[in-house]
Amino acid sequence: MQYKIFSLSENALTIDFGNEISVDFNEKVIQLDEIIKKNNFAGFIETVPAYSSLTIFFDLIAVRKSFSQFPNALSAVKNHIEISLQNLKQSKKNKARLIKIPVDYSAEFAPDLEFVAINANISTKEVIKIHTSQTYRVFMIGFLPAFAYMGEIDERIAAPRKETPRTNIAKGSVGIAGKQTGIYPLESPGGWQIIGKTDLEIFQPKSKEISLLKTGDLVKFYDINQK
């Protein structure tokens, strides 16, 4: 198994399986994340799973205190990760949840739907059809609270980010950037091409499930105006 381990800061270490958007790498990240969280170490704080990497945050002072046999915290945490890696199972697939998301693709909520259609040289209807035809994977959460990076979308509707980001994107807006799709969980500036809007609460700060979507989930969009 190929990977690279490096210090993000003196309090965080990143293991990267290959700097690529790949289901295989992402599965490894999720598995390793589960293993490390289940069997963590003195000084462990939290993890951040991403596309192809897992970052482990720790309290340097606590790690040094508990692992005095190691010359530094980096080598102690690295050792823990490498032991955890041995428990990674080759074929194990996580049982993913499927979450269906209602989207209103009406023009008033979709300022960039036209652009994506022109960019793809197809009709807006076809863009919607393509966007709703596939099941996407949540590769990671980041950028904003509960913002899920999902992919990969069909090549035909892939679109570059806006050159000048919008200062204000409405909460619930569904967007496209490159081959990724995502939902703005709250009002925010942003550069994604907006093609619709959902009324589902993606970010639920006061509830137990803060983020509706989790890394590894499967997501399918459906058009609420399509009977």
Add this chain to the structure above:
Amino acid sequence: MSLYFQTNSLLATIQDLGRNGFRSLGINPNGAMDKTAVRLINILLGNNENEAVLEIHFPTPKILFKENALVALGGADFGAKIDEVSIENWQTVWVEKGQALQFTQKNSGNRLYLSVKGGFKINEWLGSKSTNLKAKLGGFEGRNLQKDDEIEFKVKNQKPTLKKYPKISQYSFHYSTNSKIRILEGFEFGLLTPLSSENFLRQKFTITQNSDRMGFRLESEPLYLMQEKELVSSAVDFGTIQLLPNGQLIVLMADHQTTGGYPRIGNVISVDLPFLAQKGVNETIGFEIISLEEVENLALKFERDLNFLKTAIKFQF
């Protein structure tokens, strides 16, 4: 039992040492920009080091005390005055009901911290009282404090007897005397052209207008990678130095996003973050790379020094 804001200010928020455990949901730690100042003034007051404090930027608010309070200020020096009497940072100060705290000028630093004995009455969100301005949550209604806002104290403050006014004389130990900001080499540092990596260590970088609690955008001669590198997003941290596509650097600060996809040139070491956090627009900084060994030893030494100080102050109570 409260502080009453008589005026508006640029940015005054409630912060503590940060919100851990939710980065994987895109919720970053937030917290004070200068965490050491927060720890020190809380230690002075006999508070928990993580007690929530006010982080104040210039132009500052005028604050009326609606009740007696034992307070401590630290971080930036904004020429604080209680009514007409100047008060210094890094000591406990007794303020009487009806007195007002105001700030006269920006003498040094950019972020001032105010803590009250026993702390402010602020609800926690996800285990922290820090303000998340983006999500409009945490702290005081998730926002900047404004005119007519009132923050309550958790406990009624008693006037201590005179021998109980601790002070830190060697307060400056937490601001680096090193002219350069010390960093740990980042994963993509080696991808800089030889000239750019030389320039990175030699150049002065100016903190630009577009700098805030999320990040300090720097300006210098542009830096270049030997070849363009596409990175998929991964976690970033407070202090991560990223190279933007236009060749300029950004240093991520307390309100940074949880993830990013720009090349990581380095990471400012924790003990130098307060020094950087007190810098402001148009000031210049330079960088110096040190080894992981040195970084860890500096962090350990810093905690030891802080613990000595803590013990010394406890004796004064």
